[in-house]
Amino acid sequence: MPEVVLLIGLQACGKTTFYRERLAATHALVSKDAMSRSARRKEDRQRRELAALLAEGHDVCVDNTQPSAAERAGVIAVARAHGARVVGYWWPPDPELSLRRNAARSEPVPEVGLYAALARWEEPRPDEGFDRLVRR
Template sequence: METDTGMDVAVLVGLQASGKSTFYRECLSGRYGLVSKGLFPRSARDRQGRQMRLVEEHLAAGRPVAVDNTNPSPREWAPLVELAHAHGATATAYWFPPDVAGSLWRNAAREGRARVPDVGVLATLKRLREPSPADGFDAVRQVRFDGRGGFEVRGRAASAPRGTAARRAPASGRERLLRVKGRRSP
């Protein structure tokens, strides 16, 4: 969900190896810039501060941005939602419901720095919470693999408008279902 100006912060929420980066690459990369702590050098200091500065740079330049980290709880996503709204942008959560066996299997196939110790995936699971409009998100979309090489995206805009026409829920208020494959955006 974007404002009339296209300003949106897409916050990807899910376990490691849940499909977040693939979803970004296949579905959002054509319109959204990318900020991910996984792309920072291992020695980077103040990773959270650096992430927030990069998100702010995108918003200040009028570009929508996706934040591709696990973002398991309000502790991680609340500052992103606040920053989005401070810049007049919407904040959309893309929720990847946990599939622990699938994440561990996909993670085991990773090599080098991309592979996370299994204990890291399980630690994230303990903190993982489903985002909702009550957390300040203007929309929450649920993303799952569709079994055909793409993604199924279900979502709903927040029922309580934040005061701008661009943030109002569709008149029907019904859940949307999108099947996304390739570089089309939801």
């Protein structure tokens, strides 16, 4: 059974580092950050990439902020449609830490993006469709 891992948290909270250290050897990566800045309909493209990788039999990690249940629902629906197990790792919001780490990045995310994600934040719940949900 393929596995889809959702990494959930504010920008610069440690999601990508977690992917590199724990999942890169076993899971293909889908991330809107890897798409060109001019790419349109990133949500649709993300779902298509996820579906294609699952159809090929890959385990996949989706590394985005995914702060609301509605934003996670599309990924979970694609995973379920392909018979995948769904695991969520989430980082509770820590805006001060995220702002500090973001400022140290070579290409920081505009602070307004971090605050927008924080405004949409909904703590992930098992009843969203997760088989396993882990707070980091």
